Amino acid sequence: MKVEIENGKLVQVIDFMYGLKLARKHSRFRRRLIDLLREKARIVxxxxxxxxxxxxxxxxxxxxxxxxxxxxxxxxxxxxxxxxELYAEKVVIEGGDHREMIRTIKQALKKFEDVEYEGKESETYDYLCDQFKIDENEEGEDEE
Known part of the structure; x- marks a missing residue:
């Protein structure tokens, strides 16, 4: 289980994730993802x-x-x-320590499937759905 996000989309993804209304576990893992991406964005x-x-x-x-x-x-x-070239390089977030975060963010993104987005928000949501593969079930993943 891994997620790859292009350097050029880091700020856009951070802004989008920050704007989602999430609670409890989803909110905690969103914060962890944002913190991780902010550090990568700083390096970029x-x-x-x-x-x-x-x-x-x-x-x-x-x-x-x-x-x-x-x-x-x-x-x-x-x-x-x-x-x-720099912006095309990707940040790779792999399972291991991040497995639960990836799974939880994937669940959070699924919750927003029926929300209508426009413009950049729509592009960013679609991009994240592709990167988190929300249309695919990981082995052993629970359906919610």
Whole structure:
């Protein structure tokens, strides 16, 4: 049992999960998932800044030049390609310690099958359903 979430969708997933009305166990595991994803999102943001520095013009001390709060990127195409690659990488949450969290979040997502979503929320819900495979039953999983 594992879930993979693209780096580029971490913030979107965190925001969506935060907005769900959940109680007790579902709420606790949602918080754990959000905490885990926030840490991954923080690392992705650090990597994005490193890419900016790497692709920027440097001053005489070898530091990236920042003009009006923005990095002075030399080759925006190369930067965007590297950024696309970073955002396409996936966070993998596997069973073991996370088995119960994955199972509980899957149950929580199933509870919202009849809710109508629009726009980004709809995309995010569909994405999470795919990643958590809510249409598939894991061996030994209880139906609720």
């Amino acid at each position: 943001e650090e990597d994005r800044i490193e890419l900016l520095k790497e692709h920027s013009n440097k001053d005489e001390n070898g530091e990236a030049i920042i003009i009006n709060g923005k990095y002075d990127v030399i080759d925006m195409v190369a930067f965007n390609n590297d950024l696309k």
